[in-house]
Amino acid sequence: MARVIAVTNQKGGVGKTTTAVNLAACLAAAEKRTALVDIDPQGNATSGLGISREGPGPYIYEVLMGEAKASEALCAGAIPALQVLPSNSALLGAEIELAAVEGREQRLKKALEELLPDYTYILVDCPPSLGLLTLNALTAAHSILVPLQCEYYALEGLTHLLTTLRLVRRSFNPDLEIEGLLFTMYDGRLSLNRQVLENVRRNFPGRVFQTLIPRSIRLSEAPSFGKPVILYDLRSAGAEAYLNLAKEVIDETTGT
Amino acid sequence: MARVIAVTNQKGGVGKTTTAVNLAACLAAAEKRTALVDIDPQGNATSGLGISREGPGPYIYEVLMGEAKASEALCAGAIPALQVLPSNSALLGAEIELAAVEGREQRLKKALEELLPDYTYILVDCPPSLGLLTLNALTAAHSILVPLQCEYYALEGLTHLLTTLRLVRRSFNPDLEIEGLLFTMYDGRLSLNRQVLENVRRNFPGRVFQTLIPRSIRLSEAPSFGKPVILYDLRSAGAEAYLNLAKEVIDETTGT
C-alpha cells in the first residue's frame, strides 16, 4: 500500500514544489512507483514536469468535486515509474466551493483510496496556505515532509505549522506523522543559515533529514525546461542532494 | 488623502513582506506619514518590525470583523512617521468566517476610510494566496505593487495575478492601477535572472520599477532583530535599494 506524504509549509517560497517534483522523480528513478498530486492552484508542479494545464483534463479540481476518478486524471510523468495528477486554475475557486460540501476535508483521501494498491509513494504538493486544500492533503496523508529555508520568517512559520498539525491530528487524522524537516537553499557560509539549522536540530531531534539541499541554480533553471533536475543536469549539486533524500526516505519507510 | 498600495503576489516567498516592511520604513524616513497593514495570518510584517502578536490587541482580525476601529489597532512602528496595523494568528480562521459576512470583500476598504486623511501612504502586506484576505486588500487599494523573483515559477504566477486583476477591476474596484513590478533577490550574474528581467520589461513597458532589489543577506537578517534594514545596516545594498525604491514611489505618486 502506498505511503502518502504531504509536502507542506504555509510559508511561501521555501521549496515545496521543487522538493515534491524532484523527490518524486528520484523515487521513480529508484523504480518505486510514485504518483505526484498537485493540489496547488498555481500548478507549478504540473508545469515543472512539462505537463500542460490547458488541455481538456480531468484535473485535480474534477477529482475533488467528484466529477472524475483519480486514475482518470493521472498522466505520464517524465520517468516510467512516475505519474502526475495535474492541477489547473479551475482549482482557484475550489476552496470556497468545497467549504459548502459534505465531508469537505476528506475529498482527497477518498479519491486516493483507489490508487493506494498501485503505488509505493504518493506525494502531494501543497499551496502556501492553511486552507481547505492543504487540509485535504493533511487528512489524506500518512506523514508530512516540511521544506524549510534557514531564515527567520521560515522559522516563525514552523510553530504555526506544528499548531496546525496538532489540530489535524485531533479532528481529522490521528495517525499523521512527521516524515521529516528538510532544509532547502542551504548555504553553510552564512551564519544565519548555520544558526537556524542548529536551532531546529536541537529542538526537533531525529526529525531533521540528514540531507541538506544546497542553493543550486540548476534547480531553478530545470522547471523552465519542464524537467526534474535529474533529467536536466544529473551532475549538479541539486540532483545529487535529491537522490540522497530519496535514499533517506526509502530507507526510513522500509525500516532498513 | 493617503494612497493605498497593496503589496501582493500569490506566488510564495518572492519578497512581499520584505518589500512592505522596508518600503514603509523608507517612506517614513522621508517624512511621509505611512501606515503598514499586515493582512497575512503569518504576521511576518508584524514581527519583522518587532511588534508582538501575543498582546491583548486589537489586531487586524478585530478590525475586519467590525469589533474595533483601525485607529484603535494601529501601534507605533520603528520610525516616528510609521505606524503598523498588526496581524496575529486569529486571522487564520478569518477567510472562512468572512465568507459568510455581508460585503465580505469591502471590510478592509471601509475600515481604512477613517485613516485616509491622516496618512500619505498606506501599504498592505498580503498573504501568498488569492483568497478573501487578498481580495479585501485589492478592493481597498488604489494600486498594486508586485514583487517578482526572476525565476520561472514566479513568471508563471504573473499571468495568474493579471487575470485576477482584471476580475477585481470588473467586479470590485474599477480604478485599481499597477504601481509597478519590482524585481527582488536580483542577481545580474545569473543568465536566468537577466532573461526574465528582459522578458518582463519587454512585455510590461513602463510598468517595471527602475530599482532592482539585489539579493542581500542583511535583508534576511534584519527581521530576526525586529528592524527594517535601514535601522539594521544603513550602508547595506538592501537598504540603499529600498531607499531608491521609496524615492521612485514618491516621485511617481507626486507626479514629479
Ligand SMILES: Nc1ncnc2c1ncn2[C@@H]1O[C@H](COP(=O)(O)OP(=O)(O)OP(=O)(O)O)[C@@H](O)[C@H]1O
Ligand atoms: N535549492 C534550491 N536552489 C536554488 N533555487 C531553488 C531551490 N529550491 C527552490 N528554488 C527556487 O526558489 C523558488 C521557490 O521555490 P518553490 O517554488 O519550489 O517553493 P514553494 O514553497 O513551492 O513556493 P510556493 O509557496 O509559492 O508554493 C523557485 O523559483 C525555485 O526554482
Ligand SMILES: Nc1ncnc2c1ncn2[C@@H]1O[C@H](COP(=O)(O)OP(=O)(O)OP(=O)(O)O)[C@@H](O)[C@H]1O
Ligand atoms: N533581497 C533579498 N535578499 C535576500 N533575502 C531576501 C530578500 N528579500 C527577501 N529575502 C528573504 O527571502 C525570504 C522570502 O521573503 P519574504 O518572506 O519577504 O517573501 P514573501 O513573499 O513575503 O513570502 P510569503 O509568500 O510567505 O508571504 C525571507 O526569508 C526573506 O528574509
Ligand SMILES: [Mg+2]
Ligand atoms: Mg509551490
Ligand SMILES: [Mg+2]
Ligand atoms: Mg510575506
